[in-house]
Amino acid sequence: DTEVTQTPKHLVMGMTNKKSLKCEQHMGHRAMYWYKQKAKKPPELMFVYSYEKLSINESVPSRFSPECPNSSLLNLHLHALQPEDSALYLCASSQGDNEKLFFGSGTQLSVL
């Protein structure tokens, strides 16, 4: 299994909603990443987990809350988002830090 699986593929939420994005990999990778990508822009790093511990937080607003329940799962909890948070959210994993990245197909998020 060489896939990173993200669910849901599409999500529409209001500004008062609470929702979660899910990412799963079964490649035994020990580093997992959340990226945010706006249309026609490059992916921007949000968070990095290394061995299930948050190692990098790129000054992301607290309305985004990551969670790594185990080495195969990565969640991104969303609360009180703004319309400008609408974007493609990408999850990635790698065997270890600074190694080859494998990306999921992303969750297209729309905040109304």
Add this chain to the structure above:
Amino acid sequence: KQEVTQIPAALSVPEGENLVLNCSFTDSAIYNLQWFRQDPGKGLTSLLLIQSSQREQTSGRLNASLDKSSGRSTLYIAASQPGDSATYLCAVNSYIPTFGRGTSLIVHP
């Protein structure tokens, strides 16, 4: 802070042409450089990874080179096909992976 630039921003070519996409970076202390393809609204597909100690990697019609000292990488696509149409992104990994803005490629029949 690492800065990554990709040139050209967009490219439109007839089928069959050989193409060169460029990626430059400001900090040569890198672990590796990875080239990706992205179709609209989709995730990133890895094409090639070059470790910092390597000069070149090849996969099928794709060849990527790395010149760390000058802060440059090149992705060469041979005999382009309409199915190659996509955005090509390079990611430079120097502690954290940093992406360029990409080259949007259209190959028309």
